[in-house]
Amino acid sequence: MHHSSKQTYRARWVMPIDGDPIPNGMMIVQSGRIASISSFQDSKNEGELIDLGDVAILPGxxxxxxxxxxxxxxxxxxxxxxxxxxxxxxxxxxxxxxxxxxxxxxxxxxxxxxxxxxxxxxxxxxxxxxxxxxxxxxxxxxxxxxxxxxxxxxxxxxxxxxxxxxxxxxxxxxxxxxxxxxxxxxxxxxxxxxxxxxxxxxxxxxxxxxxxxxxxxxxxxxxxxxxxxxxxxxxxxxxxxxxxxxxxxxxxxxxxxxxxxxxxxxxxxxxxxxxxxxxxxxxxxxxxxxxxxxxxxxxxxxxxxxxxxxxxxxxxxxxxxxxxxxxxxxxxxxxxxxxxxxxxxxxxxxxxxxxxxLGRSATHGRLAAGMPANFITVATSADRVDQLWSDFSSSSVSSSSMSSAARPAPQS
Missing domain, CATH: 3.20.20.140 (Metal-dependent hydrolases)
Structure with missing residues (x-):
């Protein structure tokens, strides 16, 4: 990849699945793999910042x-x-x-x-x-x-x-x-x-x-x-x-x-x-x-x-x-x-x-450090978790953001 191999994705919510939903979350991705997930901190922002706006980031x-x-x-x-x-x-x-x-x-x-x-x-x-x-x-x-x-x-x-x-x-x-x-x-x-x-x-x-x-x-x-x-x-x-x-x-x-x-x-x-x-x-x-x-x-x-x-x-x-x-x-x-x-x-x-x-817990179904950064987004303007669920029941999945954009680098 010739463009920056590190991206910081920011979103209104990040849903790691094995953990509570994170409001104003960020996910740092290095060479197609997740480096970290946390709430957004400007000072920690690394590489190219991609602000996804009013969406929740979910695993595929x-x-x-x-x-x-x-x-x-x-x-x-x-x-x-x-x-x-x-x-x-x-x-x-x-x-x-x-x-x-x-x-x-x-x-x-x-x-x-x-x-x-x-x-x-x-x-x-x-x-x-x-x-x-x-x-x-x-x-x-x-x-x-x-x-x-x-x-x-x-x-x-x-x-x-x-x-x-x-x-x-x-x-x-x-x-x-x-x-x-x-x-x-x-x-x-x-x-x-x-x-x-x-x-x-x-x-x-x-x-x-x-x-x-x-x-x-x-x-x-x-x-x-x-x-x-x-x-x-x-x-x-x-x-x-x-x-x-x-x-x-x-x-x-x-x-x-x-x-x-x-x-x-x-x-x-x-x-x-x-x-x-x-x-x-x-x-x-x-x-x-x-x-x-x-x-x-x-x-x-x-x-x-x-x-x-x-x-x-x-x-x-x-x-x-x-x-x-x-x-x-x-x-x-x-x-x-x-x-x-x-x-x-x-x-x-x-x-x-x-x-x-399916025996695929290491590669699919959750967002965690070390995993491939394949995620999807769902539109939401929720400020609280209960509003999040009500948005989910009406908003469709808007994209498979990463699945084609950045593939994990092959393991050497």
């Missing part, structure tokens, strides 16, 4: 669960409040077999949409193979199949995806694995995914406890999911009910054997299951607020999960159940519709908690 957002391959959809599939099992059947029929190239284009389209609205790390569930992985993305190979043949085929693609995109030191892995859901992935296949996650020291994500119908299928082999799977011509008696006493508990125990497990949705977790997740610090829950709202599920246990000290992150899910891929829209939805949540927690779920869930 982390979208801990999405399916970018649906990014071509102009609006969600089906209608609000529909039964999840019916929606899934509709998604399967509307998608048909999208070819490989179209999928890749959809992923890039979704990636562009997400990053334009301030997201700087994305956990994307993908139908492998994918030619290339978009920047700042962890690509989870989706594994599913109620037939041996389909399961084996998805599994071998996933193993190839991991072999091509993980390194032995696993510091910068961009690949992970995702057994899809308990209604689409038989138990032995889920067990194989856990084994692979352990071998590759990578993250595993799975849709779990998404609706009461899922529990009914696993426990009794009946209900809306059983009907839907039958309609698709699948031999459900061969797989359901599970022969385990408490199928969801059994599943949590199994997933917890992975180095890091993302339990996606968790809309229907019982108190006992919440206690169980709490006993495994390597497990995080990923809540998708606007998708939850689309299905009109009963109140999400997010407050109970946070109270239990569980790491909760948020995701947008896909455009098949959400109007867009703007993670800040999820933050705003929660600030407006869940007054029972502490706004600080809401912001953490969109930043640090997501980075922690």
């Amino acid at each position: 957002l982390v979208n801990t669960h999405t399916h970018l391959e649906f990014s071509d959809l102009p609006k969600p599939v089906g209608h609000t409040g529909m039964e999840l099992a019916d929606w899934i059947r509709e998604v399967i029929t509307t998608r048909g077999m999208v070819d490989h190239q179209t999928r890749q284009q959809n992923v890039l389209k979704g990636h562009a949409e997400a990053t334009a609205s301030g997201t700087q790390l994305i956990a994307d569930i993908e139908t492998t193979p994918m030619e290339s992985i978009a920047p700042n993305t962890i690509a989870f190979a989706e594994v599913l199949g109620l037939s041996q043949e389909r399961g084996d085929e998805r599994m071998s693609q996933a193993e190839r995806h991991l072999a091509n995109n993980t390194s032995p030191d696993s510091r910068c892995d961009v690949a992970a694995i995702s057994p899809h859901a308990p209604y689409s992935t038989p138990l032995p296949l889920i067990e194989r995914c856990v084994q692979v996650a352990k071998q590759r020291k990578t993250t595993l994500a799975m849709h779990v406890a998404e609706s009461p119908a899922e529990r009914e299928l696993l426990t009794n082999g009946s209900g809306p999911f059983a009907e839907s799977l039958r309609t698709l011509g699948l031999p459900i008696e061969a797989f359901f009910p599970w022969t385990k006493a408490n199928p969801v508990s059994h599943l949590i125990q199994l997933l917890a054997k992975s180095p890091r497990a993302l339990i996606v949705h968790g809309n229907d977790l019982s108190e006992t299951e919440i206690e169980q997740v709490k006993s495994h610090p390597n497990c995080s829950i990923v809540y998708c607020p606007r998708t939850h709202h689309f299905f009109q599920h009963s109140n999400h246990p997010v407050a109970e999960l946070l109270a239990a000290g569980i790491n909760v992150a948020i995701g947008t899910d896909s455009r098949a159940s959400n109007p867009d891929l703007d993670l800040w829209g999820e933050v705003q939805h929660l600030l407006k519709h869940r007054p029972d949540l502490n706004p600080t927690d809401v912001l953490r779920m969109a930043t640090a908690n997501g980075a922690d869930a």
Whole structure:
């Protein structure tokens, strides 16, 4: 870089995340990395001063669960409040077999949409193979199949995806694995995914406890999911009910054997299951607020999960159940519709908690000395913290200030 390699950014607020919001804050950046964060002092101002004015500086957002391959959809599939099992059947029929190239284009389209609205790390569930992985993305190979043949085929693609995109030191892995859901992935296949996650020291994500119908299928082999799977011509008696006493508990125990497990949705977790997740610090829950709202599920246990000290992150899910891929829209939805949540927690779920869930706490989700200076800004004229939250619920993310302006210098 030929211009000054040291900049001082000043803003009305700086939000480090691991610490209180700083009014009239400054962040000193040296060669693309944060040197320090504090309240503004003129004497300490070093290098080029960039006064960002009436904004809050935040770390880039982390979208801990999405399916970018649906990014071509102009609006969600089906209608609000529909039964999840019916929606899934509709998604399967509307998608048909999208070819490989179209999928890749959809992923890039979704990636562009997400990053334009301030997201700087994305956990994307993908139908492998994918030619290339978009920047700042962890690509989870989706594994599913109620037939041996389909399961084996998805599994071998996933193993190839991991072999091509993980390194032995696993510091910068961009690949992970995702057994899809308990209604689409038989138990032995889920067990194989856990084994692979352990071998590759990578993250595993799975849709779990998404609706009461899922529990009914696993426990009794009946209900809306059983009907839907039958309609698709699948031999459900061969797989359901599970022969385990408490199928969801059994599943949590199994997933917890992975180095890091993302339990996606968790809309229907019982108190006992919440206690169980709490006993495994390597497990995080990923809540998708606007998708939850689309299905009109009963109140999400997010407050109970946070109270239990569980790491909760948020995701947008896909455009098949959400109007867009703007993670800040999820933050705003929660600030407006869940007054029972502490706004600080809401912001953490969109930043640090997501980075922690994905094993990226050293590079994403917080602003701290030594970290890459990738940040975003949100307009605010707040003088007090409570005004800040009310501005956040209406102001959109204005820019990914640093993500293109200054890249951290390569480590020698």
